[in-house]
Amino acid sequence: xxxxxxxxxxxxxxxxxxxxxxxxxxxxxxxxxxxxxxxxxxxxxxxxxxxxxxxxxxxxxxxxxxxxxxxxxxxxxxxxxxxxxxxxxxxxxxxxxxxxxxxxxxxxxxxxxxxxxxxxxxxxxxxxxxxxxxxxxxxxxxxxxxxxxxxxxxxxxxxxxxxxxxxxxxxxxxxxxxxxxxxxxxxxxxxxxxxxxxxxxxxxxxxxxxxxxxxxxxxxxxxxxxxxxxxxxxxxxxxxxxxxxxxxxxxxxxxxxxxxxxxxxxxxxxxxxxxxxxxxxxxxxxxxxxxxxxxxxxxxxxxxxxxxxxxxxxxxx
Numbered sequence: 001x002x003x004x005x006x007x008x009x010x011x012x013x014x015x016x017x018x019x020x021x022x023x024x025x026x027x028x029x030x031x032x033x034x035x036x037x038x039x040x041x042x043x044x045x046x047x048x049x050x051x052x053x054x055x056x057x058x059x060x061x062x063x064x065x066x067x068x069x070x071x072x073x074x075x076x077x078x079x080x081x082x083x084x085x086x087x088x089x090x091x092x093x094x095x096x097x098x099x100x101x102x103x104x105x106x107x108x109x110x111x112x113x114x115x116x117x118x119x120x121x122x123x124x125x126x127x128x129x130x131x132x133x134x135x136x137x138x139x140x141x142x143x144x145x146x147x148x149x150x151x152x153x154x155x156x157x158x159x160x161x162x163x164x165x166x167x168x169x170x171x172x173x174x175x176x177x178x179x180x181x182x183x184x185x186x187x188x189x190x191x192x193x194x195x196x197x198x199x200x201x202x203x204x205x206x207x208x209x210x211x212x213x214x215x216x217x218x219x220x221x222x223x224x225x226x227x228x229x230x231x232x233x234x235x236x237x238x239x240x241x242x243x244x245x246x247x248x249x250x251x252x253x254x255x256x257x258x259x260x261x262x263x264x265x266x267x268x269x270x271x272x273x274x275x276x277x278x279x280x281x282x283x284x285x286x287x288x289x290x291x292x293x294x295x296x297x298x299x300x301x302x303x304x305x306x307x308x309x310x311x312x313x314x315x316x317x
Contacts, residue, residue, distance in 0.1 A: 036086035089144020113207030
């Protein structure tokens with residue numbers, strides 16, 4: 001038990017939050033941490049290994065897991081009180097915060113700009129982003145790739161008004177892409193690697209030099225404030241699994257391949273593009289996320305300005 005508490009204290013230090021003694025496990029036996037995950041990523045590995053359940057059991061918590069097709073859907077569940085913790089890319093928490101969701105940024109993973117891209121069919125005459133003018137472009141609205149599209153169009157002296165966005169979740173977007181109903185598709189791994197391998201799709205532009213493509217870990221504010229020990233345990237679990245995954249990319253791909261239904265060689269490409277290592281939210285990341293929020297407000301994609309700093313977990317005084 002002492003070792004568990006020591007691990008949690010270390011995770012709390014990462015988060016910049018205080019860990020109190022809390023209620024004894026017997027009094028908390030029916031408490032649950034409800035975690036939302038997507039088809040791919042660190043949380044999936046943590047789920048499959050069952051390590052988080054081990055960390056939370058001494059604190060009297062159990063875990064439930066729910067899969068979501070994308071970050072916007074995951075954060076909508078958090079907004080209505082159906083989730084306590086989840087992970088998304090950069091854009092979803094901005095849209096959710098603008099909608100009043102009670103979320104807190106509690107950690108992030110390093111940049112992974114090549115893990116998202118704008119794809120066109122292999123035989124498409126489109127050779128650059130500028131040639132997307134007037135074309136139909138599929139994307140998951142409010143997802144991390146939304147900002148990639150905005151920045152890529154801006155680089156090409158275009159705006160979202162110059163294209164015809166088609167808002168679809170990944171599975172529907174791939175179907176539309178393959179049957180030629182859209183001219184381009186903005187998507188992230190592992191869907192990116194899978195579509196490229198299966199269809200020969202060309203990468204028109206990835207995030208290199210345009211976006212960081214951070215992955216964020218977010219908690220529902222009421223849960224975070226009432227269950228600091230449990231939140232620290234979740235972060236400790238993520239740190240442990242990231243440390244393992246960083247040095248075992250092929251094993252990560254082998255473990256996830258049957259779960260996501262993507263062949264091992266393809267998933268290994270995606271896993272190799274992932275970034276690993278959970279970090280505390282710092283001022284540089286807050287500033288970068290604020291630039292994204294300000295861009296979305298300027299483009300009228302969110303209805304009001306927001307302050308990212310207001311949604312960051314702070315040390316308890």
